[in-house]
Amino acid sequence: EEGVCTKSDDGVKCSEDNSVRLTRLNGELVGNVQTIMDGDRKLEMKTLNMKPLVFEIENFLTEEECDYIKAAAVKTGLESSQTMAHSMSKNQNVDLMDLNHDGELDIKEMKITIENGYDIFLEKEDILDMYSTLELDTNGDTHISREELSKIKPKDLFTYLHKVVADHPEKHSRYSSQAWLDWDKVEDEVYERIQERTAKVTQMPIELIRLSDVQVVRYGIDGHYNAHTDSSPLDEHVPCCMEGNRRKCRICRYMTILFYLNDVTEGGETAFPYANMEDINETDAHLSEKLHLFKNCEQASLRVAARRGKAIIWYNHFVNEETGWMGEVDEFTMHGGCPIKQGEKWIANIWVKTTDSKEADIANMRALHS
Numbered sequence: 001e002e003g004v005c006t007k008s009d010d011g012v013k014c015s016e017d018n019s020v021r022l023t024r025l026n027g028e029l030v031g032n033v034q035t036i037m038d039g040d041r042k043l044e045m046k047t048l049n050m051k052p053l054v055f056e057i058e059n060f061l062t063e064e065e066c067d068y069i070k071a072a073a074v075k076t077g078l079e080s081s082q083t084m085a086h087s088m089s090k091n092q093n094v095d096l097m098d099l100n101h102d103g104e105l106d107i108k109e110m111k112i113t114i115e116n117g118y119d120i121f122l123e124k125e126d127i128l129d130m131y132s133t134l135e136l137d138t139n140g141d142t143h144i145s146r147e148e149l150s151k152i153k154p155k156d157l158f159t160y161l162h163k164v165v166a167d168h169p170e171k172h173s174r175y176s177s178q179a180w181l182d183w184d185k186v187e188d189e190v191y192e193r194i195q196e197r198t199a200k201v202t203q204m205p206i207e208l209i210r211l212s213d214v215q216v217v218r219y220g221i222d223g224h225y226n227a228h229t230d231s232s233p234l235d236e237h238v239p240c241c242m243e244g245n246r247r248k249c250r251i252c253r254y255m256t257i258l259f260y261l262n263d264v265t266e267g268g269e270t271a272f273p274y275a276n277m278e279d280i281n282e283t284d285a286h287l288s289e290k291l292h293l294f295k296n297c298e299q300a301s302l303r304v305a306a307r308r309g310k311a312i313i314w315y316n317h318f319v320n321e322e323t324g325w326m327g328e329v330d331e332f333t334m335h336g337g338c339p340i341k342q343g344e345k346w347i348a349n350i351w352v353k354t355t356d357s358k359e360a361d362i363a364n365m366r367a368l369h370s
């Protein structure tokens with residue numbers, strides 16, 4: 001339970017050795033309950049699932065804490081996540097996802113191309129509509145050859161897709177609004193209590209919890225988030241994103257702690273469509289209809305109901321046996337938010353950031369105390 005740095009009468013002492021490892025709690029088996037005392041509050045951490053490993057703690061946050069976080073997000077200002085912010089610019093060429101390298105795009109490949117490039121989740125009919133409107137598929141074989149594709153202007157594609165999501169916001173991969181809370185940059189008793197409680201139940205160093213990214217999300221009617229992983233697969237050629245780093249980087253988040261800040265009248269569960277599947281086929285993993293939670297939430301084998309104050313916890317990565325730090329991504333953690341049928345949904349994500357370098361992460365943790 002000891003963090004990297006501990007407070008004592010003569011100040012803060014940080015352990016010098018690198019034997020620190022990322023904690024991965026033992027789930028034992030589904031339904032297992034571990035009791036943790038936080039002051040006089042008794043927290044019950046239940047194992048919800050083993051593959052992926054997911055824990056649930058009801059009433060982790062008090063009613064007041066939920067309202068406090070919501071109010072903080074409102075004060076910061078929520079921004080719509082439905083922009084094409086990460087998407088390609090008007091004039092950029094489409095980055096073709098020719099998965100089977102046959103020199104043309106079938107409907108599935110076009111679907112992925114649009115998802116990755118524009119964060120828009122289209123179905124077969126939508127793609128065929130697009131082909132006919134933009135006169136893309138000149139020979140009508142539902143395949144887009146390089147030649148056919150070279151005839152379209154990226155700007156037209158952009159304009160077309162922009163209109164599709166303006167008319168149908170539910171076609172966004174994510175339909176919500178969000179705000180970031182810089183909870184490591186302010187002195188705030190409520191945040192500190194939550195950080196300490198989170199460190200306690202996860203048995204993670206408080207410094208890593210404090211340095212986490214915290215995002216508050218609000219979903220209205222039809223709001224949803226199609227299935228995704230919260231972290232990127234390991235890639236030795238691309239560094240983990242760090243603050244101020246403008247180079248191409250990948251998102252590295254060892255674990256996710258998700259708080260529900262309100263009760264949703266109907267819908268809005270968190271769904272894990274690949275939970276408990278035997279294995280995940282690499283290519284199919286990102287093509288499966290199961291990922292389309294806006295439509296297919298009921299098919300997901302693990303669904304967690306949104307309840308005010310509840311926390312769920314999972315590990316986006318395994319622990320590398322040798323280094324004790326970030327291991328491979330756990331693809332079974334693929335998850336998202338089911339559409340809101342009635343009411344609204346507020347959550348807060350605590351994304352515990354780690355990088356490929358344990359030394360750099362420990363240095364960051366130490367820096368918090370100086």
Ligand SMILES: O=C(O)CCC(=O)C(=O)O
Nearest residue numbers: 225269270335336337349
């Ligand atoms: O809304 C949910 O339940 C899941 C949200 C989520 O996966 C995310 O914000 O990354």
Ligand SMILES: [Fe+2]
Nearest residue numbers: 229230335336
């Ligand atoms: Fe997520």
